[in-house]
Amino acid sequence: MQLSQFTDYALRTLILVALNGSRRTTIDEIATRYGISKEHLRKVVHLLSRLSILHSTRGKGGGLRLNIPAKAIRIGDIVRATEGGFAMAECLRADRAGHCPIDGVCRLSGILRGATAAFLTELDRHTLADLIADRDSLLQRLAERPVSETIRPILSPP
Numbered sequence: 001m002q003l004s005q006f007t008d009y010a011l012r013t014l015i016l017v018a019l020n021g022s023r024r025t026t027i028d029e030i031a032t033r034y035g036i037s038k039e040h041l042r043k044v045v046h047l048l049s050r051l052s053i054l055h056s057t058r059g060k061g062g063g064l065r066l067n068i069p070a071k072a073i074r075i076g077d078i079v080r081a082t083e084g085g086f087a088m089a090e091c092l093r094a095d096r097a098g099h100c101p102i103d104g105v106c107r108l109s110g111i112l113r114g115a116t117a118a119f120l121t122e123l124d125r126h127t128l129a130d131l132i133a134d135r136d137s138l139l140q141r142l143a144e145r146p147v148s149e150t151i152r153p154i155l156s157p158p
Contacts, residue, residue, distance in 0.1 A: 001119060007082040009036060009044045011131070014078065017054065018070045018132045019139060024063025033142050044082075051081055070132060076123035086120075088112045 012034050017025045027045060031038045045064060048054040055067040066073070080086065091100045091109050100106070132138060 001088060001116075003079065004083060005040070006044060007079055009034075009040055010048060010078055010082045011075070012036075013041065013044055013048065013064075014053070014066075014070075014073065014128050015131055015138070016142070017064050017066055018128050019135065019142070020065075022065065024057060024061070024065055026063045029063075047082065053078075066128075069129070071127050071129040073128040074124050075126045075128070075131070076120045078128075079123055080120065086116060088116055092116075 013030055016030055016033060027038055027041045030036075030041055045054060045056065049056045049064075052067050053073060054064050056062070056064055089108070089112055091103060091106070092112060103109075
């Protein structure tokens, strides 16, 4: 199973915002630190804000902050919110039910549903706080990336 680029960007966005603590994080900073498209990030941030995971402030001094503590954000919840449907095979998609000639007698769909449930259960065991537990290593790695002069350093704890 492979997570979508959208989910990857959502998780990376949350990691950087969580690392920055109370300091607001801009889309420009996220894009520069990770080398990813601002346009894609805007869509990711829009969803995460709509879900009340991120708080977004516009204008000078604006940016993003977590709306809830990192320890309360389960990775499984983020994946569910960003993957949209999570069908591992066409026969599991709601809009394709009954299209397979062996639908109803094939055991593969049950196995795949079980695998998906196990995958999400494992992700639910972990929070955003778990992802940033090795804070110093993450900050060091992010500091190694070239950044523009408009981006503030994130080397000190919030």
